Amino acid sequence: MSALPAKAEEAPACDELLVAGNSEYPPFLWRDPAEPDRVIGAVPAVLEELFAELGIRIQVRHVGPWSRTLESARTGRIDLVAGAFLTDERQQYLDYVVPSLAPIPTVVWMPRDEAFDYRQWSDLKGRTGATLFGNSFGQAFDAYAEANLRIEGVRSIEQAFKMALMGRVDYVLYEALQGRVKLASKGELEDFQSSGLFVSVENLYIAFSKRSRCNTPELREAFADALVRMRGEGRVQEYIADFTQRYINNGTKP
Structure with a gap:
């Protein structure tokens, strides 16, 4: 026991x-x-509360598009990714914390006037879709899409929805809640129809960069314990509901 303080002092x-x-x-x-x-948003609010309990300050910053965020985690320019789906490739440079924040269903968003029947992945064959660069919808779907589908990567989801309305793509692959919130905030929800069936349901995790000096088993365990307690109290869902309404009401206004 007496050796623990000395080791702690040696660590940065x-x-x-x-x-x-x-x-x-x-x-x-x-x-x-x-x-x-x-x-x-909901994730920064959750993180701020949990890390405050652990005596650690956080800065949640915009470092560029999603693909650049992942690259920043891979190279250690950031310490923590605030929400990512789990893939084998990402596990090479991220340490995921269990439990997840929440399950996230993804749907097919289609212009209402050009909606088509979606029941399975093969219904997307022969059509062109759009989604954000670097997005993953689960390893099974990602592999199927790579081999069978035509999906364009874009820098912003607004661009993807605009392309769909202009007829440049047939559909947008995006999460159900996030798509609804984004479209509702712009008054465009009635212009789109989402598929009744999910493309996939993936868990959203917090993940440490393997190159972060702060990434230790002790910190990950303490964070996980705090997240388990917070989820059990219903606090995570409360934050999601609160920030859903905030964004729809005025998320894009100064």
């Missing part, structure tokens, strides 16, 4: 984390209209 102190995520992901994360380099 970790009192602040640089955090980034998908900044186009309301109600979980989006850029603060009043301070565009800052990211707000």
Whole structure:
């Protein structure tokens, strides 16, 4: 027991984390209209509460599009990814924390006037879709899409929805809640129809960069314990519901 304080003193102190995520992901994360380099939403709120309990400050920043966020985690330029689906490729440079934040269903978003019947992945064959660069919808679907589907990567989900309305793509692959919130905030929800069946349902995790000096088994365990307690109290869902309404009401206004 007496050796523990000495070891702790030898390790570099970790009192602040640089955090980034998908900044186009309301109600979980989006850029603060009043301070565009800052990211707000349900996930930052959860993280701020949990890390405050652990005595660690966090900065949740916009570092670029989602693909750049993942690259920043891979190279260690950020400490923590605020929400990511689990894939084998990402596990090479991320340490995921269990439990997850929440299950996230993905749907097919179609212009209402050009909607088609979606029942299974093969119904997307012969059509062109759009989604964000770097998005994953589960390893099974990703592999199927790579071999069978034509899906264009774009830098913002607004661009993808605009392309669909212009007839440049037939559908947008995006999460059910996030798509509804994004479209509702812009008054465009009635222009689209989502598939009744999910493309996939993936769990959203918090993940540490393997190159972060703050990434220790002890910190991951303490964070996981706090998240288990917070989920059990219903606090995570409360934050999601709260920020869903906030974004729909005024998320894109200064």
